[in-house]
Structures are given as C-alpha cells and as structure tokens.
Amino acid sequence: MEVDMVQYDCPYIDTTSEYDITFFTKQWDFNAAKEILETRIMATGAMPQELDRGLDALRSHPNMKNFELLRRKGEKALIRSQIGETDAMQAIRENNGYITGPFEVRSGSEMWRVGFDSEDVAQTALSELDHHNDFTVESRESVNLEDYYDVLQNIEVAGGFLDQCRDLSEVERKTLTKAVKEGYFTRPRDADLSTLAEEFDISKTAVSKNLRRSQRKVLDNVVDAIETVEAEENFGQEP
Numbered sequence: 296m297e298v299d300m301v302q303y304d305c306p307y308i309d310t311t312s313e314y315d316i317t318f319f320t321k322q323w324d325f326n327a328a329k330e331i332l333e334t335r336i337m338a339t340g341a342m343p344q345e346l347d348r349g350l351d352a353l354r355s356h357p358n359m360k361n362f363e364l365l366r367r368k369g370e371k372a373l374i375r376s377q378i379g380e381t382d383a384m385q386a387i388r389e390n391n392g393y394i395t396g397p398f399e400v401r402s403g404s405e406m407w408r409v410g411f412d413s414e415d416v417a418q419t420a421l422s423e424l425d426h427h428n429d430f431t432v433e434s435r436e437s438v439n440l441e442d443y444y445d446v447l448q449n450i451e452v453a454g455g456f457l458d459q460c461r462d463l464s465e466v467e468r469k470t471l472t473k474a475v476k477e478g479y480f481t482r483p484r485d486a487d488l489s490t491l492a493e494e495f496d497i498s499k500t501a502v503s504k505n506l507r508r509s510q511r512k513v514l515d516n517v518v519d520a521i522e523t524v525e526a527e528e529n530f531g532q533e534p
Contacts, residue, residue: 296417296435297396298407302428304381305405306356307336312403315341316349319398325388330380331360340370350374382427390420406433459516467509470495474506 302308307318316338323334338353340346350372361377380388387409396408403480411417414437424430456498473494478485488499495502 296409296434298424299403299408299431300383300407300424300428301403301430302381302383302405304358304379304427305383305400306353306359306376306378307400308403308405309356310349310353311400313352314349315345318400319397323394325380325384327388330375332380332384333361333375333377335365335373335375338372338374343370346372383424383430386420386423386426390416390423405485447500459512463509463512466505467512470502470505471509471513479506511513 298315300308310316311318317340318336318338320334320336323332325332325386338346338350340349353359353374353376358379358381359376360379361375363375364372365375368374389409390411392409392411394408398408403431411420417435421430421432458467470491474480474486474491477490477494479487479491488503491502492499492504
C-alpha cells in the first residue's frame, strides 16, 4: 500500500515542514538491537542556500543519531544518516511490514510504500499507526501469487527500462513526452513535426533528431522486454 504519513518524531518530516527541501531514498538498514535506522538519502533543496539550512536543521534534530555528508553538488546532496526508531516505524516492524518501494519526504509528509503478508495484519498495523500519527492510505491492492512471481521474475528487465529512461537527456525526455501528449503518434496525427518545432522554438530537423534519439533509446529496452516475454511464453513448450 501507499501511505501518505505525517510522523511527529521524524527528523526528515520536521525538516521539510520548515524548509523547502525534499528527501528521497530507497535504501535503509534497521538495527533492531540499537533501534536505529540507517539510510543513504538524497536531499534536494529549492536553492543551494535552502539545502544548507535544511541540512543544518536535520543535523541538529534531537532524533538524529548520526549525520554524514557523502556528496554535494549545487542544490543536491547525498547523506548517510542514522535516526532513532519512530512510532510509525515500530508499528510497521512489529507487524512484519516490509518496504516495497522508495520513500519520498516533502512538505511535512512522507510517502511510504509498504507491504504486509495478509489483510488482517495490514489492518492491525494501520490501527496502531493511528495512535500517534496522521496518515492517509493513498492506494492499496492485494497481489496474487502469479503477479508477485511475474514482478520478481522480470525485475531486471523493468530496472533496465527505467535506467534507459534516466539516460535520456532533458531535451529528449521533453520532446518524447510532448510528442505523446500532443498526439504525434496517434492516427490520424493530432500533431506533426511543425507543431512540435513551434512548441520548442526550434527547426523541424532539430525536433526530428531529438525525437529519433529518444525513441531509439527507449525502444531498445522495449525490444528486450518483448524478447523476455516471448521466452517465458515459449518456456516448456514442445519444439
């Protein structure tokens, strides 16, 4: 489930309440004996100065056990931090909850993506979360065994596709996104190269090159995904 969480003892949430800074992470490690959560977390400020103020506030938060700046460039920074276990973390952990996706903290709330082994356990965890936290369940779904296996089996392909999307330059991303939204790929077309050229104030030749480059990068992984699906469909079939 996706849960929009407001904790009252979380350093990251407190910091984003006061400063225009966002935290994003998909990696953490919990030390049960010390009741400490360690994570590498990306921080992004609206401006470099706002990042400075936010990191200073985070470093001095009473529930921050350890803070180390690993890398910094402009308005972005990667930090290693350790915080004490929060009430919400305890409720999730004691009900055998597990992380299913990255966490994002902004504007005083935190988007959690967590899973539980059964509906009853999930409901118990939500009841316990309600004691000391404010939250909204944004979405929830039950995943059957076949779908879960499909996700695990193809996670490498999905990861490769995401990596390829990240490899797109800003111009390529904007060009491809605009082309799809404006109807360049519909039949009949709602937009053509002239329409896109006007949107970006460049020549039709330039927008065509940007579009071809973005398509080539994305379609390489689409083909890989298709080949994976075909291999799974053919697995075990008679020759």
